[in-house]
Amino acid sequence: MPAPPIRWRMTNGPWFDNAIATVELSGRECGVRWETPGTGGTMSEMGRAGIT
Secondary structure, eight states, X not given: OOXXXXXXXXXXXXXXXXXXXXXXXXXXXXXXEEEEEOGGGOEEEEEEEEEO
16 A cells, blocks of 8 residues: 555644634645633634644
């Protein structure tokens, strides 16, 4: 089986809380952030990572 065309590695985590991940794309740059629900309908950022 050939190697997949995309490689990835974990630099933080894992997080086991209830979280929403958002992928942000800007040109050739990509990042992801994880947020968890806070009080009063707010969101609290749990972590952020650049994807290369």
